[in-house]
Amino acid sequence: MKKIIIQPSGKSIDCPDGESVLSVLEKQGYALPNNCRAGACGECKIKVLSGTFDQGFVMDMALSQADRAAGYGLMCMAKPTSDVLEIEFGTQDAQPKLFPPVENSWHIITDKIQRTDKIMELKLLPLGKAIKFWPGQYAMIGEGTDEHPLRPYSIANAPKQNGELSFFITKEAEGKTSPWIHHDTNIGDNIKVNAPYGTFLGDPSVDTPILCLASGSGLAPILSLLNAYLSRGHKNPVTLLFSAKTKKDLLHFGEMKYLESKYVNFKYKYTLTQESNKDGGLEGRIDAILPDLLPNLANYSIYIAGSVPFVESCKKTVEALGAEEDLIHMEEYFAQQVG
Amino acid sequence: MSSREKLAGTMELPPPTEQPNVYPLSWVNETMKLQEIWDASQREYWDPAKLPWDTFDVSKYTWEQRESIAYWWTILSVFDASAPPVFASALIKTYELHEEDLVRRCFFSVTRDEQNHEQMCGMAITKLLEHPDPITYTPKTDIGRRLQKNAKWLYYNGGRYWDGYKHAVPKYSLAVLFSSFLMGEIAAATIFHQMSAGCSELVFKEGFKKIGMDEGRHMAIILTLMERDYPKLNDEDKATITKQIRAGYLFLSAVLFEPPLDFWDIPSDFIDNQREGEAFAREAGFHIPEYEAKKENWKNAMLNLKGVLDKYDTEFPAIPEVGITGKEVNDIDMEDIIPVF
Numbered sequence: 285m286k287k288i289i290i291q292p293s294g295k296s297i298d299c300p301d302g303e304s305v306l307s308v309l310e311k312q313g314y315a316l317p318n319n320c321r322a323g324a325c326g327e328c329k330i331k332v333l334s335g336t337f338d339q340g341f342v343m344d345m346a347l348s349q350a351d352r353a354a355g356y357g358l359m360c361m362a363k364p365t366s367d368v369l370e371i372e373f374g375t376q377d378a379q380p381k382l383f384p385p386v387e388n389s390w391h392i393i394t395d396k397i398q399r400t401d402k403i404m405e406l407k408l409l410p411l412g413k414a415i416k417f418w419p420g421q422y423a424m425i426g427e428g429t430d431e432h433p434l435r436p437y438s439i440a441n442a443p444k445q446n447g448e449l450s451f452f453i454t455k456e457a458e459g460k461t462s463p464w465i466h467h468d469t470n471i472g473d474n475i476k477v478n479a480p481y482g483t484f485l486g487d488p489s490v491d492t493p494i495l496c497l498a499s500g501s502g503l504a505p506i507l508s509l510l511n512a513y514l515s516r517g518h519k520n521p522v523t524l525l526f527s528a529k530t531k532k533d534l535l536h537f538g539e540m541k542y543l544e545s546k547y548v549n550f551k552y553k554y555t556l557t558q559e560s561n562k563d564g565g566l567e568g569r570i571d572a573i574l575p576d577l578l579p580n581l582a583n584y585s586i587y588i589a590g591s592v593p594f595v596e597s598c599k600k601t602v603e604a605l606g607a608e609e610d611l612i613h614m615e616e617y618f619a620q621q622v623g
Numbered sequence: 624m625s626s627r628e629k630l631a632g633t634m635e636l637p638p639p640t641e642q643p644n645v646y647p648l649s650w651v652n653e654t655m656k657l658q659e660i661w662d663a664s665q666r667e668y669w670d671p672a673k674l675p676w677d678t679f680d681v682s683k684y685t686w687e688q689r690e691s692i693a694y695w696w697t698i699l700s701v702f703d704a705s706a707p708p709v710f711a712s713a714l715i716k717t718y719e720l721h722e723e724d725l726v727r728r729c730f731f732s733v734t735r736d737e738q739n740h741e742q743m744c745g746m747a748i749t750k751l752l753e754h755p756d757p758i759t760y761t762p763k764t765d766i767g768r769r770l771q772k773n774a775k776w777l778y779y780n781g782g783r784y785w786d787g788y789k790h791a792v793p794k795y796s797l798a799v800l801f802s803s804f805l806m807g808e809i810a811a812a813t814i815f816h817q818m819s820a821g822c823s824e825l826v827f828k829e830g831f832k833k834i835g836m837d838e839g840r841h842m843a844i845i846l847t848l849m850e851r852d853y854p855k856l857n858d859e860d861k862a863t864i865t866k867q868i869r870a871g872y873l874f875l876s877a878v879l880f881e882p883p884l885d886f887w888d889i890p891s892d893f894i895d896n897q898r899e900g901e902a903f904a905r906e907a908g909f910h911i912p913e914y915e916a917k918k919e920n921w922k923n924a925m926l927n928l929k930g931v932l933d934k935y936d937t938e939f940p941a942i943p944e945v946g947i948t949g950k951e952v953n954d955i956d957m958e959d960i961i962p963v964f
Contacts, residue, residue: 319667321659322847324812325839341850341934343842344927345812384666 286364290314290373291333305337305359305371316373321360323347328359335369337362383416387478391449393471399452400533403501404466405440406451408475414447415479419512420505420587420615423449423479426461434478435461438589438615440504442511449477452501452535484589484615492585492611493520495578497570497598499527502590503535505615509587514547523551523578527570527594530559553577570594571601581607589615643719643793650724656847657725660840664732667840669833671742679826681750684907690767691903693751695911697774698897700744701781702878703811703834706737708785712792713800720797729844736837743830766903769896776889777877783888784874784962791961795863798852802864803961805845806871806928810879812838813924821910846931853935861937863959868932869940869952870960872925876944879921881914883944921945 286299288308299308306328309316318328323342332355339347340361347358359371391408399405406425415423419442426434437451455466469475484505494513498506503526513522528534540552555566555573566573578584586607588598595616602612630637640646652658681689714730745755754760758775762768792800812835819831856864873886881894901911912920922945929939929947939949 319663319836320840320843321663322656322843324842324846325836327836327839341846343809343846344930345809345816345924346839 286366287368288364289368289370291370292372293374295374299364299369302363305357305362305364305369309359309373314373316359318360320346323358323361326358329356330359331355331372332357332362333370333372335364335366337364337366337369383418383480385478385481386413386415389413389415389477389479391475391477393469393473393475394448396469396471399535402455403535404453404455406453406465406469408449408451408477410447410449411474414445415449415477417443417480418485419443419508420484420613421480421482421508422484422505423451423477424481425451425465425475425477427464428476432461432464435459436481438482438484438501438504438508439480440507442508442515449479452504454501482615484587484613491520492583494518494522494585494587495581495602496522496524496587497527497574497590497602498524498588499590499594500533500535500617502588502594502615502617505589506587507536507539510543510550514543514550519549521549521551522547523553525570525574525577526552526554527557527590528554529557531556531561569597571597574601575605579605581605583608584611586612587615588612590617592616645715645718647721649721652723652725654723654725654847654851657723657729657844660843660847661725661728661732664729664736664840667836668735669739671739671746671830674743674826674829674833676746676750676826679750679824681753684751685903686763687766687903688907688909689751690762690764690770691900692907692909693748693757694770694774694897694900695904695909696744696747696751697757697770698777698878699814700741700748701777702807702875703737704741704744705781705785706807707734707741709788710734710737712789713797713804716792716797716800722797726848733841733844736841740834740837743834747827747830766896766900769892770900772890773893773896773900776893780877780882780887780889787960787962795961796860797848798856799860799863799867800961801845801849801852802867802932803871803963805842805849805931806868806875807963808838808842808845809924809928810875810921812842813920814879817912817916817920818910821912823908823910827909849931849935853937856935856937864932865938865940865950866952867960867963868928869942871963872940872942872944874963876921879924880917880944918945922947 286301288297288299288305289295290297297308299305306316306318306321316328316330319325320327323340324346326346329347329351337357339357340363342358342361347356390411392411393406394409395405395407397405417439420438422436422438424434425437426432428434437453440450440452441448453462453465455462496506496510506524510522510524524540526534526540534554543550544552553566555561555568555570557569561567581602584607586602588595595614599612599614684692710730710733714727714734717727717730748757749755752760757771758778760771762771815831815835815838819828819835822828822831873883876883877887881897882889904911925942925945925947932939939947940952941947941949
């Protein structure tokens with residue numbers, strides 16, 4: 285078995301004999317851009333840093349002589365011939381490339397669970413192929429009509445083998461799609477999904493403490509990220525601080541407590557903004573309580589998801605506590621988008 | 624035997640269907656590389672109507688510029704807008720030859736993609752001229768009138784070539800036709816790459832990018848089929864291909880370089896009118912390469928093709944116009960070649 289090492293992250297991937305680098309990367313979930321898959325378009329051109337490979341026959345216009353001399357190769361046709369092939373792909377933090385979105389993927393509604401007064405959890409299973417996505421990405425759901433247009437909803441679970449997708453659907457009284465999902469769709473109905481989209485991604489190999497801040501259905505992408513981080517054995521401290529108006533709005537409280545019990549490095553904190561927290565928990569907005577909870581956020585990876593004012597306020601707060609700009613990731617929900 | 628004679632009452636099983644015919648149908652697949660290309664074609668399919676046409680404000684251009692840019696699209700349309708019937712004919716041939724299911728599907732994808740490219744030509748010309756074709760349009764400027772004369776001659780030549788193509792398709796094997804298609808695809812990829820890189824108008828830039836990606840896949844289809852069939856080529860087919868490449872150079876020079884006057888039936892002021900029009904288009908940010916750059920690009924495209932044919936031990940013709948040496952091919956008779964679009 286040969287190895288492909290992707291740099292600058294240093295991640296190592298096994299490469300069975302006779303397989304192209306492109307197909308091996310794809311099987312590991314890395315979507316390297318490609319088009320013709322036969323050495324004619326040049327979309328999959330990347331730099332080979334060390335090792336040897338059989339390039340096969342490719343067109344000069346897709347890989348010029350100058351490209352070849354500079355060490356580039358077309359991965360759709362390249363097969364490693366040395367034990368290790370080191371290629372330049374992705375970023376320092378091994379941020380994955382995105383999967384190409386799939387349109388009109390038929391799913392069946394397997395469950396609808398009213399989680400709070402306004403938020404319902406929608407669970408779907410694919411009737412065909414499972415959609416590949418990265419934790420933190422979203423899907424477009426709706427009928428694609430003027431009455432019920434496609435709207436973006438973050439996927440609330442980590443990728444599962446059976447292709448299950450779950451979403452938190454906030455009912456917007458003035459919206460078109462969310463009331464339709466709440467009232468007019470039924471368990472057992474078929475529904476079309478376009479996905480995945482978005483770049484609010486977690487990097488499974490990140491080596492920093494993690495702080496997640498969420499409110500309302502902003503918990504969805506955070507939940508997806510958390511499950512991915514924790515289940516893959518992330519060892520640094522992971523803290524989720526969830527902001528809710530009242531205790532009734534504590535979304536997935538039970539699952540949060542379960543994760544806290546199962547993973548010693550995970551801490552679940554919640555704060556109530558319109559009700560006193562008699563159970564000895566936190567009260568008040570995140571900007572007021574976070575400085576006492578985590579006074580120094582230097583070197584923290586931070587994920588913030590919720591309404592626009594919530595995200596903006598949290599960003600200011602974490603910056604004031606020393607968070608570094610390039611480690612802050614934000615997902616803002618616009619009312620018209622969640623309609 | 625009358626075609627209306629009933630055989631079912633006289634025979635248990637029908638006689639074999641006379642070939643070539645699309646029947647009997649089968650779904651054999653052996654060249655699995657084509658499955659990946661077919662999948663990519665499904666994934667990458669796009670809609671010209673969804674390009675950012677709302678950003679394309681033709682009123683910012685002068686009428687000279689509009690007519691000149693529309694003229695470039697007209698030249699392109701001689702080749703790209705005729706491609707749907709060109710590949711549809713080839714698609715029918717793949718059925719009649721009982722080609723693999725994947726080969727048929729891939730030729731269908733090329734036909735479908737080319738339909739998009741044809742639409743793109745039509746939408747650009749219609750928006751620029753506020754008229755749906757360049758021939759019945761009433762030009763508004765002197766250069767517009769001269770370019771329309773050019774356009775009429777281009778379409779006249781195109782019509783002759785289409786007749787030639789219809790006669791050639793049944794005559795040649797798919798392997799020989801591939802050399803003609805590959806030539807067209809290499810030319811197209813060259814044009815769209817250079818136009819996408821240099822154009823400032825967003826809708827054109829986006830369109831060129833999409834079309835360039837389509838052409839990459841088309842090339843991959845042809846290369847895959849050549850890999851399958853070219854090792855088995857006989858000497859007669861090889862000689863035809865060499866001649867075909869020389870003919871392809873002469874056809875496609877009209878869009879990639881300048882139409883050779885001794886091959887194309889065009890008036891003596893054609894080239895001057897075209898160069899003047901190109902200057903107006905360039906002034907408007909429509910990036911048509913200058914003479915020397917065109918020559919260099921076309922030369923490199925031909926060298927790419929040479930690389931493919933060398934691999935299959937097939938002689939490359941001399942292309943003295945761009946300084947490529949090879950087998951001298953002087954007798955280009957329309958009866959013996961396949962027009963290249």
